[in-house]
Amino acid sequence: MKGVVFTEFLEMVEQKFGMDMVNNLIEQNELSSGGVYSAVGTYHHSEMVTLVVDLSKRSGVELPDLLKAFGGYLFNTFTTGYPEMFASANNGFEFLQSVDQEIHVEVLKLYPDAELPSFKTTLLEDHVLQMDYHSDRAMGALAYGLIEACGNHFSEGYEIDYQPQTEDGKYVRFVITRNG
Numbered sequence: 377m378k379g380v381v382f383t384e385f386l387e388m389v390e391q392k393f394g395m396d397m398v399n400n401l402i403e404q405n406e407l408s409s410g411g412v413y414s415a416v417g418t419y420h421h422s423e424m425v426t427l428v429v430d431l432s433k434r435s436g437v438e439l440p441d442l443l444k445a446f447g448g449y450l451f452n453t454f455t456t457g458y459p460e461m462f463a464s465a466n467n468g469f470e471f472l473q474s475v476d477q478e479i480h481v482e483v484l485k486l487y488p489d490a491e492l493p494s495f496k497t498t499l500l501e502d503h504v505l506q507m508d509y510h511s512d513r514a515m516g517a518l519a520y521g522l523i524e525a526c527g528n529h530f531s532e533g534y535e536i537d538y539q540p541q542t543e544d545g546k547y548v549r550f551v552i553t554r555n556g
Contacts, residue, residue: 377418377419377420377421377423377424377491377513378415378416378417378418378419378487378490379413379414379415379416379417379418379419380415380416381424381450382413382419382423382424382427383413383414383415384446384449384450384453385424385427385428385446386398386401386402386413386427388445388446388449389401389431392445393431393435397431397434397435400434401427401430401431401434404430405426405427405430406426407423407426407427408420408423409423416487418489418490421491421513428442428443428446439517440517440520441517443515443517443518443520443521444517444518444520444521444524445521446518446521447517447518447519447520447521447522447523447524447525448521448522448524448525448528449521450518450521450522450525451521451522451525451526451529452525452529455529461479461482462529465530467530467532467554468526468527468529468530468532468534468554469499469505469552469554471526471530472495472497472505472507472523472526472552473497473499473505475495475497476494476495476496476497480492480494491512493509493510493511493513493515493519494509494510494511495507495508495509495510495519496508496510500551503553503554503555504551504552504553504554505551505552505554506549506550506551506552507523507549507550507551507552508541508547508548508549508550509547509548509549509550510546510547511546512546513546514544514545514546515545516538516540516545516548519548519550520536520538520550523536523550523552524536527552527554532554532555533554533555534552534553534554534555535552535553535555536550536551536552536553537550537551537552537553538550539551
């Protein structure tokens with residue numbers, strides 16, 4: 377998992393829970409990196425799982441809710457840091473449909489060793505998009521937060537139906553209905 381995900385996660389934790397929480401997460405867990413992350417580095421995803429699970433225990437916030445919040449935070453980071461990724465999309469559905477075939481292609485140019493989830497999209501109706509998420513990391517709730525933030529970014533209200541397709545969470549179907 378790319379270091380930028382870790383650095384952004386720790387920044388979100390600091391903003392929402394304070395620096396003491398960040399220090400506790402790093403100091404109280406056995407992390408092979410020692411809790412030192414570079415945005416361009418690559419780290420085992422189990423460290424992220426350790427950090428998120430511990431944050432859930434310490435904060436009392438349910439794990440899926442933390443991942444959704446982080447997805448929203450990460451999306452906003454991307455819009456600020458990489459505005460060119462969003463320039464060609466006229467609406468959220470166009471952007472979501474471009475993730476696997478365009479956005480991830482560009483990400484892999486920058487970070488060839490990145491292990492990205494895959495997304496297959498099908499426009500069911502003008503206002504309904506089906507998006508299938510596949511990832512060995514099973515972070516569908518993070519994807520949910522990214523999708524929700526996409527709707528907010530494009531000023532579109534989304535109703536998101538989260539449909540796990542496997543018990544291990546590695547395959548999730550989202551049916552996204554655009555309001556209005």
